[in-house]
Structure formats: structure tokens, C-alpha cells
Amino acid sequence: VPEVEKVRRQNKRGQGLRLREDIVAAAAALLEETGSEDAITLRGLARKVGVSAPAIYGHFGDVDEILAAVVSEAFDELDTALRAAERAAEDPSEGAAEPRTAVRAVCAAYLDFARRRPQRYRVMFGRHRTHEGGAMTDRRPAGALLGAAAFDRLLGAVARTTGHPSAASRPGADTFTDATALWVALHGYASLRASVPAFPWPEDDTMLETLIGRLLDGKPSPAAGRP
Amino acid sequence: VPEVEKVRRQNKRGQGLRLREDIVAAAAALLEETGSEDAITLRGLARKVGVSAPAIYGHFGDVDEILAAVVSEAFDELDTALRAAERAAEDPSEGAAEPRTAVRAVCAAYLDFARRRPQRYRVMFGRHRTHEGGAMTDRRPAGALLGAAAFDRLLGAVARTTGHPSAASRPGADTFTDATALWVALHGYASLRASVPAFPWPEDDTMLETLIGRLLDGKPSPAAGRP
DNA sequence: TGTACATCAGTGAACGCGCGTTCACTGATGTAC
DNA sequence: TGTACATCAGTGAACGCGCGTTCACTGATGTAC
Numbered sequence: 343v344p345e346v347e348k349v350r351r352q353n354k355r356g357q358g359l360r361l362r363e364d365i366v367a368a369a370a371a372l373l374e375e376t377g378s379e380d381a382i383t384l385r386g387l388a389r390k391v392g393v394s395a396p397a398i399y400g401h402f403g404d405v406d407e408i409l410a411a412v413v414s415e416a417f418d419e420l421d422t423a424l425r426a427a428e429r430a431a432e433d434p435s436e437g438a439a440e441p442r443t444a445v446r447a448v449c450a451a452y453l454d455f456a457r458r459r460p461q462r463y464r465v466m467f468g469r470h471r472t473h474e475g476g477a478m479t480d481r482r483p484a485g486a487l488l489g490a491a492a493f494d495r496l497l498g499a500v501a502r503t504t505g506h507p508s509a510a511s512r513p514g515a516d517t518f519t520d521a522t523a524l525w526v527a528l529h530g531y532a533s534l535r536a537s538v539p540a541f542p543w544p545e546d547d548t549m550l551e552t553l554i555g556r557l558l559d560g561k562p563s564p565a566a567g568r569p
Numbered sequence: 570v571p572e573v574e575k576v577r578r579q580n581k582r583g584q585g586l587r588l589r590e591d592i593v594a595a596a597a598a599l600l601e602e603t604g605s606e607d608a609i610t611l612r613g614l615a616r617k618v619g620v621s622a623p624a625i626y627g628h629f630g631d632v633d634e635i636l637a638a639v640v641s642e643a644f645d646e647l648d649t650a651l652r653a654a655e656r657a658a659e660d661p662s663e664g665a666a667e668p669r670t671a672v673r674a675v676c677a678a679y680l681d682f683a684r685r686r687p688q689r690y691r692v693m694f695g696r697h698r699t700h701e702g703g704a705m706t707d708r709r710p711a712g713a714l715l716g717a718a719a720f721d722r723l724l725g726a727v728a729r730t731t732g733h734p735s736a737a738s739r740p741g742a743d744t745f746t747d748a749t750a751l752w753v754a755l756h757g758y759a760s761l762r763a764s765v766p767a768f769p770w771p772e773d774d775t776m777l778e779t780l781i782g783r784l785l786d787g788k789p790s791p792a793a794g795r796p
Numbered sequence: 797t798g799t800a801c802a803t804c805a806g807t808g809a810a811c812g813c814g815c816g817t818t819c820a821c822t823g824a825t826g827t828a829c
Numbered sequence: 830t831g832t833a834c835a836t837c838a839g840t841g842a843a844c845g846c847g848c849g850t851t852c853a854c855t856g857a858t859g860t861a862c
Contacts, residue, residue, distance in 0.1 A: 536697045
């Protein structure tokens with residue numbers, strides 16, 4: 343028997359790789375529907391996909407692997423959304439109509455994602471990662487970097503407006519600190535807005551104007567109409 | 570048999586009300602140890618307290634009630650910590666050494682609480698409350714207001730420095746917006762710091778100086794040492 | 797002070813359930829000849 | 830083109846486990862007389 347290159351066999355009746363996708367999609371749906379990670383069970387997913395429970399072991403060894411796939415996919419989605427928002431904001435005038443337009447667009451897209459996929463957003467950023475194993479096991483490098491991709495979008499948008507006049511008045515500012523402060527505020531707002539809906543939150547636009555104005559441009563509150 | 574006022578019977582051998590406390594304490598410990606709410610089970614708690622499982626029904630009808638008690642207790646603790654920090658900051662000079670001292674102290678205490686009780690903090694603010702039942706069921710008014718108590722501490726500290734010179738330069742500012750922006754940033758930092766430990770976070774003091782300076786005083790970045 | 801009794805916090809056995817996981821299997825798909 | 834066979838994705842029955850919850854009970858505590 344000569345050594346033969348293993349060839350990917352054609353998917354059986356459309357299934358095959360599709361089952362994997364179906365499982366991840368079902369997990370995401372289950373998460374958003376129930377609002378709880380522990381509603382995601384092997385048997386529950388199998389039921390939802392319409393397959394027997396052991397069939398899942400062909401694609402995932404673990405229910406945690408499935409949740410990890412959901413999270414990974416969600417991070418891709420977030421990155422795509424931020425990218426699209428940035429492109430759309432920069433597109434029409436080619437130059438810079440207003441210095442903060444792109445930053446504002448990216449931030450708005452971030453908040454929009456968190457609102458559209460609340461449970462996925464919560465799992466992406468709301469789970470405490472205990473650095474299991476002392477100093478730096480680096481067992482899940484991808485997991486640690488996932489959030490960084492979204493941050494880099496934000497950082498890029500902020501950096502691209504550094505040369506603008508509004509930045510000149512803030513000689514001590516540095517881009518990384520700016521982006522960090524902005525991310526922290528965005529996440530805080532997105533998270534609390536979902537957790538404490540009873541709070542009298544302002545509109546997204548108002549909140550964004552406040553945060554960007556103060557954190558990046560050193561401007562005071564956007565004249566909320568108080569005497 | 571005449572109507573008799575029901576008198577609280579003396580606790581049996583030190584138990585009685587103590588079991589209830591023990592259950593809540595065990596739940597809090599289990600939450601912090603395992604980092605997961607669904608590690609809190611009736612049987613697990615009974616085991617940890619050293620009591621049979623049905624004994625818990627005498628004090629709680631539900632495992633969710635126990636978690637609610639943990640959260641309620643944690644909110645009390647947070648409020649106490651913020652109160653203490655504020656008092657300590659205002660105590661020595663009786664006047665105002667520096668306008669933002671009290672605000673900074675309250676913020677630092679907030680971050681400290683989130684760091685000392687990470688899982689409880691996560692459950693307090695990280696769980697999405699779906700407004701189940703349309704518009705305003707108001708079924709859990711206490712739950713909705715719990716976060717507001719901590720916010721009021723922050724609001725008070727901010728309000729008490731409004732008359733200071735630093736506020737005069739920001740005519741458009743209003744206290745509520747200030748406190749909201751600050752809370753959002755504090756929570757975002759506390760939450761992300763725990764979720765994404767791999768990120769190069771600054772020291773708490775530096776972060777606080779940045780956030781308070783920009784959000785409340787309109788100052789740029791704290792001269793992070795860049796040319 | 798002493799005895800009989802009501803109270804009630806907690807027990808221990810038992811139940812049914814959904815879960816993860818295993819195992820031998822089935823049956824359609826694509827391939828060798 | 831036709832037949833025999835290897836492959837392998839998915840099946841169905843079965844298991845042991847920990848869970849929430851029920852039930853009749855026990856035994857110490859405090860009270861009535």
C-alpha cells in the first residue's frame with residue numbers, strides 16, 4: 343500500500359462541513375435566545391440542529407470549543423463591522439470633512455454591534471479570563487489577542503486624526519492613551535446600558551459626542567441645555 | 570386558643586438565622602472560587618455549609634434567590650466602601666485641599682472593590698437584565714435600583730466639587746452627565762481589566778488621572794512622557 | 797420545680813430528569829478494478 | 830459501463846452522574862400547666 347495523500351472527501355449530501363457551521367450558528371442563536379452560556383449543551387445543540395448528540399463529536403471535542411468558535415466568529419464580525427464603518431466614513435469626501443468623523447463612525451459601529459448581539463458581546467468581553475497557571479502560560483494566544491483586533495481598529499481611527507488642528511491644542515496627548523480611554527468608555531457604556539436598562543441613559547449619539555469630545559478633544563459637555 | 574403574637578424563637582444551638590448567612594457566604598465563596606454562577610448549586614452549597622440539601626429550602630425557595638442575596642450584599646459592601654473612601658478623603662483638612670480629592674478617592678475605592686471581588690462585581694454589573702414582560706413590569710424594583718446607589722455616591726462626590734474653580738471653565742457641564750461619563754469609564758476599565766488581562770493596562774492611578782482629568786476637568790493626557 | 801406536649805430546623809432516602817460520553821452499528825458516497 | 834469494497838458521517842441505545850425536589854421522619858428547644 344503506497345502512501346497516499348489524504349484527500350478531502352466530498353461532503354455528503356451538503357452536510358459535512360456544513361454541520362460544523364450549523365452547530366456554531368445554533369450555539370449563537372441559543373446564546374442570544376436564552377441569554378445564558380449554560381443553556382448551550384451538547385444535547386440541546388444536537389436537538390436544535392436536528393442531529394444526534396454523538397454526531398457533534400465529529401466536529402468538536404467539547405462544548406467549550408463550540409463556545410470558543412462562537413466568540414471567534416463574533417470577533418470577526420465585529421472587526422468587519424468596524425472596518426465597514428470606517429470605510430464608509432472616509433469614502434465620500436476623500437479628504438477630511440470633519441476630523442472626528444471616522445472615529446465617531448467606528449465608535450457608533452462598536453455600540454451598534456454590542457446592541458445587536460448583546461449576549462455575544464457579553465461573552466466576548468464580559469468573561470473574566472483568569473490567567474490560569476501562574477505567569478504566562480500563553481496557552482490560548484488567539485483568545486488573548488481577539489480583543490486587541492477591535493482595539494487596533496479604534497487605535498487606527500484615532501491615530502489618523504492626530505495631525506488635525508484639534509490635536510494641536512493637546513500637546514501631552516498620545517494616541518495609545520486616547521484609544522485606551524475611548525475603548526474603556528465605549529465598553530463601559532455598552533455594557534452598563536445592557537445591564538442597567540432602568541438608568542436614564544442618553545441617546546447613543548449624545549453619549550458618543552460627550553465621550554469623544556471630552557476624551558479626545560478636551561471639550562466640555564455638549565451643552566445639554568442647562569441654564 | 571386566643572390569638573397569640575408570633576414570637577421569634579431562639580435560634581437552636583447558634584444555628585437558625587446563622588444558616589442563612591452561612592449559605593450566602595458559601596455562595597459568594599463558591600462564586601469567587603469557581604468564577605462561574607452555575608457552580609452555585611443547591612447541593613453544592615449544602616455540601617459546603619455542611620448541611621443536607623433540603624435544609625436550604627427553609628431559607629430560600631430557589632438558587633436564584635441565593636444569588637440575589639449575594640448580589641444584594643455585595644452592593645451594600647460596595648456602598649460602604651465608597652462611603653468610607655469619601656469620608657476618609659474629606660476628613661483631615663475639613664476644607665478642600667484639592668478639588669478632586671474626594672472624587673478620586675471614591676473612584677479608587679470603586680476600582681478597588683472590583684479588583685478585590687471580581688466575580689461578584691461581574692455578576693452585579695455584567696448580567697444583562699432583559700426587561701422581561703414588555704414595558705415596565707417593575708417586578709424587581711430593588712434589583713433595578715441597586716446599581717443606582719453606587720452611582721449616587723459618585724454623583725454626590727462630583728456635585729460637591731462643582732463650585733470649584735476648575736468647574737468654572739466648563740460652563741456647559743452638568744453634574745449628572747459628568748457622573749454618568751465617569752461611571753461608564755470606571756466600569757469599562759474595571760471590566761476590561763479583568764476580561765483582557767493581556768492588554769498593556771496602565772496603573773490604576775494613571776488611568777484614573779487620565780479619566781478624571783479629561784472627563785471632569787477638560788485636561789489633556791497626563792503627560793505620559795512622550796516627546 | 798417537674799412533667800407532657802407543641803414547635804420547627806434539619807435529616808435521609810427516594811424520585812425523575814437532562815446531561816456528557818461510550819459503543820457497536822448503519823448506510824450512503826466515492827473509488828478500485 | 831458495471832460490480833465489490835473501503836470510507837466515514839451520523840445513529841440509537843445505554844451508562845453513570847449530579848442535579849432539584851418530595852416526603853415522612855427525628856430530635857432538640859421552649860412552653861403550658
